[in-house]
Every structure is written in structure tokens, then in C-alpha cells.
Amino acid sequence: MTQETRYVVGHQQPDTDAICSSIAYAHLKQEQGENVLPARCGEINPETRFVLDRFEVDDPDLLEDVTGKQIILVDHNEYSQTAPGMRNAEVVEIIDHHRVGDVETGTPIHCRIEPIGSTSTLVTKLYREHGVDIPEHVAGLMLSGLLSDTVVLRSPTTTDEDRNIAQELAGITGVDVEKYGRELLQQKSKLGEKTPREMVTGDFKEFEMDGGTVGIGQVETVTPEQVLEQRHAVLDAMHEIREERDYIFLTLLVTDLLEEDTEAFFVGDRQNVFEQALDTTVEDEQASLPGVMSRKKQVVPPLEEAMK
Numbered sequence: 001m002t003q004e005t006r007y008v009v010g011h012q013q014p015d016t017d018a019i020c021s022s023i024a025y026a027h028l029k030q031e032q033g034e035n036v037l038p039a040r041c042g043e044i045n046p047e048t049r050f051v052l053d054r055f056e057v058d059d060p061d062l063l064e065d066v067t068g069k070q071i072i073l074v075d076h077n078e079y080s081q082t083a084p085g086m087r088n089a090e091v092v093e094i095i096d097h098h099r100v101g102d103v104e105t106g107t108p109i110h111c112r113i114e115p116i117g118s119t120s121t122l123v124t125k126l127y128r129e130h131g132v133d134i135p136e137h138v139a140g141l142m143l144s145g146l147l148s149d150t151v152v153l154r155s156p157t158t159t160d161e162d163r164n165i166a167q168e169l170a171g172i173t174g175v176d177v178e179k180y181g182r183e184l185l186q187q188k189s190k191l192g193e194k195t196p197r198e199m200v201t202g203d204f205k206e207f208e209m210d211g212g213t214v215g216i217g218q219v220e221t222v223t224p225e226q227v228l229e230q231r232h233a234v235l236d237a238m239h240e241i242r243e244e245r246d247y248i249f250l251t252l253l254v255t256d257l258l259e260e261d262t263e264a265f266f267v268g269d270r271q272n273v274f275e276q277a278l279d280t281t282v283e284d285e286q287a288s289l290p291g292v293m294s295r296k297k298q299v300v301p302p303l304e305e306a307m308k
């Protein structure tokens with residue numbers, strides 16, 4: 001009997017780590033003789049497009065709905081961030097580097113979650129643990145996921161393991177970490193033709209907190225002025241989105257990757273809680289967050305704590 005196809009899927013609005021770790025992990029499983037394919041549940045962003053072209057790798061197939069399918073989750077483990085139909089899919093494995101979320105399974109599964117810089121780092125470790133050689137193009141993909149998520153090893157989420165594995169993957173790929181990393185940052189910053197609404201929702205996550213849902217978007221860029229100059233249009237879009245989705249509040253983190261600082265737009269209620277949690281002051285719906293680069297590590301935990 002042939003094994004049913006399993007799909008490796010990252011989160012919605014996939015970033016480079018989500019796409020690259022799904023391709024890399026599917027390849028590892030295939031090398032182990034399993035019937036596993038990479039997939040995605042959203043459009044490829046410009047940075048990831050650059051990476052796939054660079055290493056000449058095909059796009060993973062788009063899954064519109066995963067109902068009834070066997071799924072390996074990478075780079076997320078929360079229903080609010082996942083593909084449509086996931087509550088009616090069979091999650092058979094989780095590989096992630098985020099907090100433990102709310103995905104439930106009917107039977108025990110393999111689950112690997114570590115507090116490291118990227119899912120790609122974790123997938124690299126799995127290649128090592130299983131003694132499977134990493135092909136050059138897969139090394140390139142995993143290096144890209146790692147450098148994208150850690151902002152070229154600058155984010156506070158970066159660990160020594162990430163630094164070591166980045167060097168190792170760069171060696172296999174034959175690129176220089178800093179030089180290739182800067183190329184990636186340039187791609188990440190290409191806002192191109194994005195509308196203000198797309199700037200807000202491009203990299204966006206919802207969090208269930210005491211009292212309701214909070215929306216947190218992030219733009220990581222080397223040219224933050226491109227967003228800040230359009231503050232009125234961006235704030236209008238944020239008010240619209242908040243009304244449609246009934247958030248307690250909505251914030252957009254505009255993160256300057258070179259200065260390692262963030263300017264946040266804020267709309268909604270509980271402004272005092274936001275200010276207190278992040279030790280800042282909101283003036284005209286905008287606040288400075290010096291030294292803040294990571295939504296996951298520096299923004300979500302204090303907000304959750306303060307909302308209690």
C-alpha cells in the first residue's frame with residue numbers, strides 16, 4: 001500500500017522561512033522514502049521570489065483548503081495563522097520555533113519546537129540528526145529562511161546555534177553570510193506597489209488576548225520612511241481593518257532593520273495598556289520603540305502580560 005501524500009505547510013502570508021523550511025523538510029522526508037510534498041497557503045512574497053529564483057527551485061503548490069489532508073505544520077502551530085480547513089485536516093507533525101499554540105490532534109504526533117531563530121535552523125538540525133546530506137540548493141533555501149527570520153543574525157531571537165548553522169549552510173552554498181544577507185534585506189524592503197492596506201496586512205498576525213483579539217502587523221525594512229511618510233493613509237487603512245475584524249486594538253510595527261528600532265502605529269482601545277507594556281507613549285497614533293525588532297519576543301509577551 002502506498003502511503004497517503006503528506007503536505008508540509010507553513011503559515012498564511014508565508015514568509016521566506018515558512019516557504020523554505022517547507023521545501024527543505026519535504027526534501028528530507030523524501031530522502032527518507034516518505035511520500036511528502038511541500039505546499040503553501042498564500043502568495044510568494046518578493047523576498048521569497050528572489051530566493052527561489054536564485055536557487056532555481058519551483059514554487060511549492062498552493063493549497064486553497066487542507067480539509068481531509070495529512071499535514072505537517074512548519075513555522076506555526078496556531079489555527080489563527082494556518083491554512084483554511086486545518087481544523088478538519090489531520091496534523092501529523094509540527095516543526096516550529098514559536099510559542100506552543102492551540103492546534104489539537106487526535107493521536108500523539110512528532111512535535112519539535114525549539115526557541116531558536118528560524119524553522120530553517122531546526123530543519124538543518126534534523127538533516128544532521130538523520131544523517132542526510134544537504135544538497136546545495138536546499139542549503140541555500142535554509143540559509144535564506146534563517147537569515148530572513150533573524151534579520152541576518154541581528155534579531156534578539158538569534159542563538160549561537162543559528163550563527164553556527166548559518167556559517168555551515170553558507171559553506172555548502174558557497175555564499176558569504178553578510179553579503180548575501182544584505183541582498184536579502186534589500187529584497188525584504190521592496191515595498192514596490194503595495195497599497196497602505198497591503199503594508200498593514202502583508203506580515204500580519206492575530207493574537208487572542210484577555211478581552212478579545214489584537215492584530216499586530218510588521219514591516220521590516222531598510223527604508224522605513226517609505227511607510228512613515230504615508231502615515232495618514234496607513235492609519236486610515238488600520239482603522240478600516242480594525243472595524244472590519246473587531247480588534248481591541250491594531251498596531252503596525254515599522255522596523256528599521258539597520259537602525260534596529262521600531263516605530264509603531266496604534267489604533268484602538270487600551271492605549272494605556274499598550275504604552276505600559278512597551279514602555280512608550282502614543283502620540284497622534286504613533287509610538288517609538290527603540291531597540292525593538294522582534295514581534296514574537298519583544299512585543300507579544302509584554303502585551304499579553306499587560307492585557308491580563
Ligand SMILES: [Mn+2]
Binds near residue numbers: 017018075117118119
Ligand atoms: Mn519562522
